[in-house]
Amino acid sequence: MLQLITKNFSLHHTLSCGQTFCWKQLPASASWQWQGYIYDIPCLARQVGNVIIFEGSAELDEALVRRYFNLTPAWDQILSSLPDDSWLNQARKEVAGLRCVHEPWWECTANFICSSLKQIPQIEQINQNLRSRFGQVISGTSFYRFPSAETLATLSEKDLRDCKLGYRAKHLFRAAHQVSHGAISWNSLEQMPLQQASCELQKLAGVGEKVAHCILLYAGNHLDAFPFDVWVFRLMHELYYPKRRVMPDQKTMDRKAQKLFGATRGIAQHYLFHWYRTCYMKSR
DNA sequence: TGGCAGGGGTTGA
DNA sequence: TCAACCCCTGCC
Numbered sequence: 001m002l003q004l005i006t007k008n009f010s011l012h013h014t015l016s017c018g019q020t021f022c023w024k025q026l027p028a029s030a031s032w033q034w035q036g037y038i039y040d041i042p043c044l045a046r047q048v049g050n051v052i053i054f055e056g057s058a059e060l061d062e063a064l065v066r067r068y069f070n071l072t073p074a075w076d077q078i079l080s081s082l083p084d085d086s087w088l089n090q091a092r093k094e095v096a097g098l099r100c101v102h103e104p105w106w107e108c109t110a111n112f113i114c115s116s117l118k119q120i121p122q123i124e125q126i127n128q129n130l131r132s133r134f135g136q137v138i139s140g141t142s143f144y145r146f147p148s149a150e151t152l153a154t155l156s157e158k159d160l161r162d163c164k165l166g167y168r169a170k171h172l173f174r175a176a177h178q179v180s181h182g183a184i185s186w187n188s189l190e191q192m193p194l195q196q197a198s199c200e201l202q203k204l205a206g207v208g209e210k211v212a213h214c215i216l217l218y219a220g221n222h223l224d225a226f227p228f229d230v231w232v233f234r235l236m237h238e239l240y241y242p243k244r245r246v247m248p249d250q251k252t253m254d255r256k257a258q259k260l261f262g263a264t265r266g267i268a269q270h271y272l273f274h275w276y277r278t279c280y281m282k283s284r
Numbered sequence: 285t286g287g288c289a290g291g292g293g294t295t296g297a
Numbered sequence: 298t299c300a301a302c303c304c305c306t307g308c309c
Contacts (some may be wrong), residue, residue: 116293122305123292126292166303171286208294230291273292 002054004062005073008079010097011047014069018120019218020101021111021127022146022264038068039104042143052119057140070099078223085262087239088268091275100218100270105186106179107146108219113175113206114168115214122164129163153177170207189216194224217266225266226257232269237274 015034023036032044038228041064043056066072068168082088103111107127114126127146127225134151135144147248152160153176170232188281189197197220201212210241216222226232228250237247240256252279261268 107291112292113294117292117303119306120290125305161303164304166296167301168307170302170304206294210293216291227292231292277292 002060002065003057004052004054004063004071006050007082008076008097008164009047009050009052009069009071009099010095011045011052013095013098013274014101017095017098017270018123019214019270020103021120021123022107022131023123024055035045037143037146038064040138040145042138042141056219065171068102070102076097078264082264082267085260088261088271091271091279094279095271096136098271100223100267102221103219104146105189105215105219106149109175109179109201109204109207109215110146110149110152110172112211112214112231113172113204114165115211116168118168126163126165130160133163134159135280153180160225168206174205174246175207180277190220190222193269194222197222217270222265223264226269228253231277233272235272247275250284 007209011034015036016025020036023034026032026035031046034047035042035044036044037043038054038056038060041056041060043054043060045052045054052065054065082092110130110140111127113121115123117125129130130147130152131144134147134155136147152172152231155173157169157173163169165172173211189200192200195215198209198212201207202209203214207215210227212228213222213225217225217227233247233250233253236256237244237254240253240260257265257269
């Protein structure tokens with residue numbers, strides 16, 4: 001059993017906001033709140049006040065948990081110096097404790113390739129299907145690792161379709177081939193400027209600009225990545241261009257986001273996105 | 285119970 | 298620029 005004292009952290013907001021797809025919320029009657037994986041180590045988790053508690057194998061130590069949930073002094077510093085914007089301030093108050101996680105590159109890439117026109121529960125189902133059908137069993141447990149690109153590249157497109165990927169099977173299959181043949185150097189992506197890293201990722205099948213920015217934000221520590229999906233278009237239009245009847249184009253909104261939120265606009269997007277969907281829309 | 289619309293995007297013409 | 302791509306969910 002591993003216990004951590006945290007500040008400004010909500011397990012619930014962080015795991016339910018649609019950035020990671022390998023966690024399952026357990027029923028209220030259960031003694032644990034969440035079941036999932038931290039870097040392919042299966043674990044159970046719950047939060048009581050500012051204490052988070054994990055049950056997992058001996059490999060699961062505090063350093064891994066802090067890395068996965070970005071529970072570091074550097075992140076505390078970033079969070080306390082986000083720009084002073086009234087909507088962002090409201091979001092930070094109402095979904096307090098939300099954090100970006102730090103996902104493994106390949107799993108994050110595969111998840112977001114599967115995410116197009118899919119809702120969060122469906123992406124979670126796909127993640128689970130890929131693990132249980134093609135992942136290595138984790139010894140001593142009934143859980144499975146996320147299958148590597150090399151493993152997925154040995155399968156057929158039909159195998160992937162059977163995991164409920166639909167037309168995305170072709171994209172994931174091709175991307176797995178590309179990655180297993182060294183098309184992407186993951187480590188160098190973190191050092192590249194955002195635009196260059198995004199272009200690099202878009203060489204993979206099924207990865208467009210939106211998916212590339214998600215991968216860079218949730219796996220690559222690019223806090224300036226700003227994924228534009230339909231929800232971000234909606235919230236930017238409604239909150240920041242309330243008088244415009246016609247939605248501004250992406251370039252205009254991207255410039256606005258840069259001006260408002262600067263180099264940490266990815267975190268601002270992360271808060272606004274989750275808050276807009278779970279609080280703002282429901283209160284109207 | 286069944287039909288229908290719509291959903292967190294990318295591709296290829 | 299736009300149709301096509303799968304399939305699940307919610308709604309009627």
